[in-house]
Amino acid sequence: xxxxxxxxxxxxxxxxxxxxxxxxxxxxxxxREEILHEISSNPALExxxxxxxxxxxxxxxxxxxxxxxxxxxxxxxxIVFLSPRESFAPGRSRSSExxxxxxxxxxxxxxxxxxxxxxxxxxxxxxxxxxxxxxxxLDDNGFLQDPPVMLARLTRSPMEQVTRVLDLISHTxxxxxxxxxxxxxxxxxLDLIQQEEPENLIIGYARQIIxxxxxxxxxxxxxxxxxxxxxxxQKVRTAVQFIHDNLNPYPASAYWGSGRQAIAxxxxxxxxxxxxxxxxxxxxxxxxxVEIFAPIYxxxxxxxxxxxxxxxxxxxxxxAWGKHLDRANLFVKCMQQRNNTMRQLMEILVGKQRNFILRxxxxxxxxxxxxxxxxxxxxxxxxSRAVSSKSVALPDGRIIPLSRFFDRSLSVxxxxxxxxxxxxxxxxxxxxxxxxxxxNISIARRTVAKYxxxxxxxxxxxxxxxxxxxxxx
DNA sequence: CTATGGCACGGATT
DNA sequence: AATCCGTGCCATAG
Numbered sequence: 166x167x168x169x170x171x172x173x174x175x176x177x178x179x180x181x182x183x184x185x186x187x188x189x190x191x192x193x194x195x196x197r198e199e200i201l202h203e204i205s206s207n208p209a210l211e212x213x214x215x216x217x218x219x220x221x222x223x224x225x226x227x228x229x230x231x232x233x234x235x236x237x238x239x240x241x242x243x244i245v246f247l248s249p250r251e252s253f254a255p256g257r258s259r260s261s262e263x264x265x266x267x268x269x270x271x272x273x274x275x276x277x278x279x280x281x282x283x284x285x286x287x288x289x290x291x292x293x294x295x296x297x298x299x300x301x302x303l304d305d306n307g308f309l310q311d312p313p314v315m316l317a318r319l320t321r322s323p324m325e326q327v328t329r330v331l332d333l334i335s336h337t338x339x340x341x342x343x344x345x346x347x348x349x350x351x352x353x354x355l356d357l358i359q360q361e362e363p364e365n366l367i368i369g370y371a372r373q374i375i376x377x378x379x380x381x382x383x384x385x386x387x388x389x390x391x392x393x394x395x396x397x398x399q400k401v402r403t404a405v406q407f408i409h410d411n412l413n414p415y416p417a418s419a420y421w422g423s424g425r426q427a428i429a430x431x432x433x434x435x436x437x438x439x440x441x442x443x444x445x446x447x448x449x450x451x452x453x454x455v456e457i458f459a460p461i462y463x464x465x466x467x468x469x470x471x472x473x474x475x476x477x478x479x480x481x482x483x484x485a486w487g488k489h490l491d492r493a494n495l496f497v498k499c500m501q502q503r504n505n506t507m508r509q510l511m512e513i514l515v516g517k518q519r520n521f522i523l524r525x526x527x528x529x530x531x532x533x534x535x536x537x538x539x540x541x542x543x544x545x546x547x548x549s550r551a552v553s554s555k556s557v558a559l560p561d562g563r564i565i566p567l568s569r570f571f572d573r574s575l576s577v578x579x580x581x582x583x584x585x586x587x588x589x590x591x592x593x594x595x596x597x598x599x600x601x602x603x604x605n606i607s608i609a610r611r612t613v614a615k616y617x618x619x620x621x622x623x624x625x626x627x628x629x630x631x632x633x634x635x636x637x638x
Numbered sequence: 639c640t641a642t643g644g645c646a647c648g649g650a651t652t
Numbered sequence: 653a654a655t656c657c658g659t660g661c662c663a664t665a666g
Binding site for chain 3: 573574608609610611612615626
């Protein structure tokens with residue numbers, strides 16, 4: 166049974182399809198780059214700084230689901246909407262297929278690790294996960310892309326905790342790490358120095374300069390600084406010299422020569438997710454709320470003025486303009502298509518896997534991409550692309566790859582973990598097979614072994630002693 | 639002899 | 653067409 170592909174007549178159709186596909190695979194970070202590139206090379210495109218409900222296209226005042234649309238929705242269905250969003254952590258944060266937050270990273274000695282190590286003594290255990298998350302979402306310069314509130318929201322941590330952890334991180338070794346930019350980094354470093362030399366007056370000047378006249382500092386406009394702060398030029402120069410000698414506006418690069426790719430990608434840790442699933446704030450038992458983050462803030466559209474201008478342009482120009490216009494139209498259409506696909510996908514996914522999302526791995530019911538594809542009437546490769554390299558934040562704060570929803574063995578693996586966790590004496594693989602059979606799961610003995618190794622569970626022989634809670638490091 | 643891990647095959651999925 | 657996954661068979665370690 167096929168769905169209608171009514172665009173096959175138009176010449177645009179194939180290009181349209183092709184481009185939609187290529188956009189669909191992209192994660193938000195990558196998509197953002199793509200969009201920015203497109204905009205900068207095509208005058209017909211513009212971003213309007215206003216949210217529009219993706220389904221009814223009404224302007225959306227407050228962030229959140231469109232009141233008009235979600236009201237009409239039945240209670241059980243998840244509320245899915247596109248969420249406007251400022252920038253995402255850039256950098257090569259490729260989400261590899263099997264990244265788990267709780268997996269042992271086979272990590273090289275990188276900046277985040279070294280910080281984590283220093284932190285180890287001071288940090289509260291419950292802050293650890295958050296610290297890891299923050300460190301992994303820093304950009305190449307060691308700065309925070311997202312404002313702290315966003316972090317709090319994404320990780321579902323109280324704001325108070327986020328500030329606490331941020332404070333801790335920014336004051337350890339490469340000082341000024343995890344601040345919002347060079348300015349804050351400098352200030353933090355200044356604080357640290359001041360603690361050691363409380364009576365050094367230069368520090369006071371330096372702080373004032375950074376605090377109030379940062380851009381002038383950048384421009385080396387010392388005269389203005391001197392005038393505005395009513396400090397002698399001489400002192401300004403001393404202070405600037407002090408800043409240069411003792412502070413580093415890019416904390417990440419201090420320790421890592423090149424600075425680039427220093428922190429960035431540990432494929433085992435997910436960065437800012439593409440999708441956020443939360444409880445309904447009004448009714449925690451009710452429909453889940455799914456936000457699909459937009460890669461840019463505002464909405465992309467063809468500039469109406471450009472369209473008008475192109476229509477009435479003289480021949481010499483209208484050709485080039487027409488091309489731009491076509492391209493812009495195509496691009497916008499593709500974006501809509503992409504959003505639409507993502508939205509439908511998430512609706513189905515969240516609808517079917519509610520238990521998995523709320524109760525954990527064990528509840529994942531097996532699905533295939535193909536089945537979803539049929540349900541919404543697209544080619545299975547479309548779903549495949551939509552799922553790949555996307556990550557989603559669950560209500561409990563875990564960030565998992567979207568592809569996890571299609572992991573056929575996840576539920577069984579979780580059950581095995583559970584069996585092993587509860588065992589008093591080590592079960593052999595064969596016995597585990599039996600136990601699983603009682604839960605209506607029949608798999609081969611060999612497969613149990615395989616899952617065990619995936620989960621890092623030792624063979625029964627070596628499991629003699631129970632070592633609870635040793636899994637996490 | 640038993641419990642496991644390695645290799646490889648075939649079918650399902652992407 | 654390429655890849656992934658469950659499984660069977662067999663060698664090996666205990």
